[in-house]
Amino acid sequence: MIMRICFLIVIAVLVLQTSCKKDKDPPTSGIAVINNIRKFGTTYSVIGFLFSEAKLVSTLDTPPPDITVESDGTDLLLQANNLKDSFYMSGEYADASSAKTAFYNLTSATITLWEGLAYPIKANQVWIYRSGTEHYAKIRIISIIAEVRDGKDYGECTFEWVYQPDGSLTFPGK
Numbered sequence: 280m281i282m283r284i285c286f287l288i289v290i291a292v293l294v295l296q297t298s299c300k301k302d303k304d305p306p307t308s309g310i311a312v313i314n315n316i317r318k319f320g321t322t323y324s325v326i327g328f329l330f331s332e333a334k335l336v337s338t339l340d341t342p343p344p345d346i347t348v349e350s351d352g353t354d355l356l357l358q359a360n361n362l363k364d365s366f367y368m369s370g371e372y373a374d375a376s377s378a379k380t381a382f383y384n385l386t387s388a389t390i391t392l393w394e395g396l397a398y399p400i401k402a403n404q405v406w407i408y409r410s411g412t413e414h415y416a417k418i419r420i421i422s423i424i425a426e427v428r429d430g431k432d433y434g435e436c437t438f439e440w441v442y443q444p445d446g447s448l449t450f451p452g453k
Contacts, residue, residue: 305333307442310421313348314435330408330416330442345410348400350434352427357397357418357436361411364393369405369417378403382419382439386452400436407448416442417450 313335317323324337327344336344338360346357359365367390372378382405390407397406397418406418417440424435441450 305331307333307444308440309333310437310439311335312435312437313344313346314424315348315350315433328440330410330440331414331444333442345416346397346408348434348436350425350432352432353425354399355423355425355434355436357400357406357408359408359410363409363411364395365409365411366394366397367392367407367409368394368397369407371401372403372405375403375421378405378419381405382417383452385417386450388417388448390448413446414442414444415446415448415450416440 311328313326313328315325317325318337322339324339325347326335326337327347328334329336329342329344331342331345336342338344338347343360345361346359349356349358357366367388369385369388370381372381385405388407393409397408400406400420400423402420402422404420406420408416408418410416419439421437421439423437424433426433443450
């Protein structure tokens with residue numbers, strides 16, 4: 280009988296531990312790579328980046344990505360699907376070291392004029408992105424590829440990002 284009670288207590292404790300487990304918040308910074316490869320099904324889609332969930336998502340997902348990349352074979356641009364002017368170029372730098380320093384030192388911003396697209400994007404630029412829900416991310420362009428592949432304009436962007444989920448334009452420094 281005592282063994283049975285002990286067994287039931289152990290089971291109850293295990294059930295409580297697993298049911299009380301708190302979901303981990305997604306990261307608020309990292310490095311991501313997006314491209315403009317189109318996937319065809321009943322409609323076409325591309326993969327973009329969703330800052331609030333810190334992951335790559337399809338334009339067919341709910342919620343859709345915050346940003347996607349597009350190419351004309353020569354230049355690249357970042358676009359948002361939130362019906363707002365959503366980009367501000369904070370700076371363009373001569374080398375990766377200068378861009379990193381500026382990115383890490385960018386702890387707050389005051390923006391008076393937003394742009395509809397981040398265009399043209401180049402390595403060593405720092406951009407600020409505004410979501411449709413007034414949340415912000417800072418983006419450092421690490422590298423880009425803009426070329427023609429298999430007869431199609433191909434674009435790829437590798438970027439470092441920091442997302443500010445509280446709705447302010449204040450970012451942590453490094």
